[in-house]
Amino acid sequence: MTPLRRIHTALAAALLAVSTLTGAASVAPPDPVSVSPMTAPQLIHLETITLVNAETSDVATQVFGVADSNLYTLNQSDLVAQLSAIRDLGVTDLRLGVPWIYIQPTATTYDWAQMDSVINTAHGMGFSITAAITGNPVWGGTPIAGAPDPTAYAAFAAEVAQRYSGEISTYEIWNEPNGVIFYSPVSAETYTTVLQAAYTAIKAVDPDVTVLAGALGATTTIAGLSVSPQEFLAQMYASGAQGYFDAVSYHPYHYTLPFSAGLGLTNSPWEQVQALNAIMAANGDGDLKIWATEYGNATTPVFGVSETVQANFLEDFLVAWSKLPFAGPAFIYSGQDVATGMLNHEANFGLFTDDGTPKSAAEVLAALIAARDSGALPDYSAPLLPEAEVVYLQLASIASGLINQALIIPNAIFEAFYHVLPEPLQQVFTAVSDFITAATTDFLEATKPLALDAITVLLDLGF
Numbered sequence: 001m002t003p004l005r006r007i008h009t010a011l012a013a014a015l016l017a018v019s020t021l022t023g024a025a026s027v028a029p030p031d032p033v034s035v036s037p038m039t040a041p042q043l044i045h046l047e048t049i050t051l052v053n054a055e056t057s058d059v060a061t062q063v064f065g066v067a068d069s070n071l072y073t074l075n076q077s078d079l080v081a082q083l084s085a086i087r088d089l090g091v092t093d094l095r096l097g098v099p100w101i102y103i104q105p106t107a108t109t110y111d112w113a114q115m116d117s118v119i120n121t122a123h124g125m126g127f128s129i130t131a132a133i134t135g136n137p138v139w140g141g142t143p144i145a146g147a148p149d150p151t152a153y154a155a156f157a158a159e160v161a162q163r164y165s166g167e168i169s170t171y172e173i174w175n176e177p178n179g180v181i182f183y184s185p186v187s188a189e190t191y192t193t194v195l196q197a198a199y200t201a202i203k204a205v206d207p208d209v210t211v212l213a214g215a216l217g218a219t220t221t222i223a224g225l226s227v228s229p230q231e232f233l234a235q236m237y238a239s240g241a242q243g244y245f246d247a248v249s250y251h252p253y254h255y256t257l258p259f260s261a262g263l264g265l266t267n268s269p270w271e272q273v274q275a276l277n278a279i280m281a282a283n284g285d286g287d288l289k290i291w292a293t294e295y296g297n298a299t300t301p302v303f304g305v306s307e308t309v310q311a312n313f314l315e316d317f318l319v320a321w322s323k324l325p326f327a328g329p330a331f332i333y334s335g336q337d338v339a340t341g342m343l344n345h346e347a348n349f350g351l352f353t354d355d356g357t358p359k360s361a362a363e364v365l366a367a368l369i370a371a372r373d374s375g376a377l378p379d380y381s382a383p384l385l386p387e388a389e390v391v392y393l394q395l396a397s398i399a400s401g402l403i404n405q406a407l408i409i410p411n412a413i414f415e416a417f418y419h420v421l422p423e424p425l426q427q428v429f430t431a432v433s434d435f436i437t438a439a440t441t442d443f444l445e446a447t448k449p450l451a452l453d454a455i456t457v458l459l460d461l462g463f
Contacts, residue, residue, distance in 0.1 A: 062322040063329030064369055065093030065130070066351070067294045070338055071118050072099055079118065082336050083125055085352055089362060090369035094127040095293050095331045097175070100156055101135035101144055107152075112163065123167040130293065130331070131164075132172035132215070133157055133198070134182070145184045147191070148174075154197035161205040170210040172249055172293060173198045176217035178232040180225050188227065188235030192244075195236075199244040213241060214249035215293045216276070218269045228267065230275040237283045247328055248276060251294040252321075255305070255397060256390040258313055258382035259295075260320040270320075277326045289328030292321060296333035298345040299359065302444040303396030309385065311360035316382035318368050332365060343441055345397075388455040392448070 066086050071079060086094070096118065104110050122129055133156070136146040161171065177183035177191040199211050213236065216229035227235070229250060252259060252269035262268025273290060280286055297313050298304040305313070314332060321330050337350035351362040371377050385393075421429070 062327065062372055063093050064091065064318055064365065064372065065095060065128075065329055065331040066091050066335050067095035067331040067333040068335040069097045070334065070336075071096050071122075072102070072114055074118075076117060076121070079121055080125075081356065082352075083122060083127070085356060085358075086335050087125060087127070089351070089366040090373075091365070092126065092128060093130070093329060093331070094122055095130040095132065095172070096122070097135075098131045098133045098160055099135040100133060100148075100153070101137045104137055104156055105139075106137075107139050110159070119164050119167050128170075129164075129168045130170040130172060130212075130329075131160070131168045132175050132293070133160060134175045142184060145180065145182050147183055147185065147187065148194060150190075150194045150197040153194055154201035157198045158201040158205050161202045161209065165206045168209065170212060171198075171202055172212040172215055173245075175215055176251060177214070178227045178229055179217050179219055182217075186225070186227055188232045189239045191232075192236050192239035192241045195241055196244045210246045211244075212247050212249040212291055212293070213245035215291075216248070216250045218251055218253050218272055220267050229272050230279060233276055233279050237279065242283055242285065245288075247289045247291050248280065249291040249293045249328075250276060252292055252317070253295060255297055256385055256393050258384065259317040260381050261316075261384060273324070277324075280326075286326075288326075290324075290326050291328035292317075292330040294331060294333040295321075296349045298348040299337075299340075300345050300348040301341055301343060301441050302448060303343075303393055304345065304348055305385075305393070307360045309382075311364045312382040314361045315364045315368065315380050318365075319377050319380045322372070322377055332361075341441075343444075387459055388452045391455050391459070392451055 066089075068082075068086075071082070074082065083094075098115060103112060103115055119129065119131075133153075135144050136142060136148045140146070140149055140152055157171065157173075161168070173195050174191065175182050178186060178188070180186055183191065195213055202209060202211055216232055217226070219226040219228060221228045221231055233248065250273055252273060254262070254269050257265070257268060259269055262270030265271060273292075276290055277286070280288055280290075295314075295317050297310045299307050299310050318330055318332075321327050332351065334349045334351070336352040336356065337354040338344075338347040340348060340350075340353040340355070342348070350359070351365060352358050368377065
């Protein structure tokens with residue numbers, strides 16, 4: 001982890017410690033919705049659509065890949081080392097990001113050097129590559145998460161497809177456009193316009209590639225912030241998305257519920273993906289697959305899960321996913337931790353720790369790939385977490401997410417300030433941030449048993 005990122009983490013960690021003393025609130029999920037066939041687009045209740053819970057026994061062709069958004073930041077030696085570790089697990093499919101904001105810094109200039117290194121290295125090592133083109137450039141409006149101009153995005157996508165023809169096999173149009181964290185303002189209508197333009201541009205250059213719509217995040221509808229994936233897909237069809245994607249991609253994250261345990265639970269990833277398939281079938285796209293281009297669990301101290309739980313959830317997901325008749329490739333996020341042990345979920349999703357040590361999840365993934373290659377996956381369902389721990393992790397994750405969101409602008413301001421400081425002062429800031437993070441971690445670890453006991457009492461009382 002860079003010194004600057006460590007300072008950002010320290011700020012969030014300190015606020016998180018305070019938030020544990022004040023509590024957090026959750027938002028009740030709305031009823032999911034769906035859409036009727038394209039000839040009469042209208043929102044209808046999900047209960048009127050029959051969900052297909054059938055299973056398929058054909059697992060030999062199921063793809064188990066790895067998604068990693070950090071590869072672009074690595075030097076060549078670290079890139080080769082991390083890709084080698086992933087390949088040694090038996091993984092042959094890789095999903096990575098193509099950061100538009102860095103590659104096209106102005107409307108008329110490009111910097112392909114780092115992207116060339118990543119793509120050429122991964123392809124040369126035998127990986128099949130899925131590329132998510134994301135990150136609105138500064139010159140195109142709101143940086144990173146701003147809804148992109150369709151024409152500009154399509155032009156860039158065409159440049160990428162032309163440059164990496166024969167190396168990238170699949171393109172993903174944006175990342176989680178149904179939430180403001182990645183696409184703001186959230187709008188299925190404007191996203192569909194982007195999708196239509198990008199699909200047309202990419203196919204004109206490289207007609208044999210696969211183009212994914214999405215990837216839709218496993219969220220609920222909260223006015224102004226997010227739209228559930230099933231409602232978002234329904235709105236996409238109503239906006240004319242049909243015919244402009246070869247498959248839909250989805251991120252079935254749930255940090256406290258095993259994927260297979262979601263049957264019958266409103267807005268669980270299991271129910272959401274079934275609803276997505278039902279919507280596609282209702283619109284004549286029932287033969288198209290749904291790809292899971294990210295799934296994982298962070299082993300973050302205090303408010304993450306243990307390595308054992310991470311491995312259990314991974315196995316549960318891949319086994320259950322492979323049995324769905326509409327299942328496309330599934331990608332585990334991510335390869336290697338950015339900074340093992342830091343109070344930052346994004347730094348702890350890896351199959352490997354930051355020094356390259358395999359976690360239990362890496363061993364499970366390798367075993368599942370070997371079992372898949374033999375033609376039979378074991379039956380497996382992960383044990384449920386204790387109810388008190390589920391509540392604790394949910395509250396901590398909500399607090400952490402809100403804090404990190406609130407710090408986006410302050411962090412950006414501080415980053416500009418940090419870079420003009422002399423190196424000795426930068427080192428002082430880094431040392432202070434490391435101390436704050438360590439102290440916060442110790443405090444939260446010490447108070448977690450008390451918090452769990454208090455939650456247990458409240459649950460016993462019926463709260």
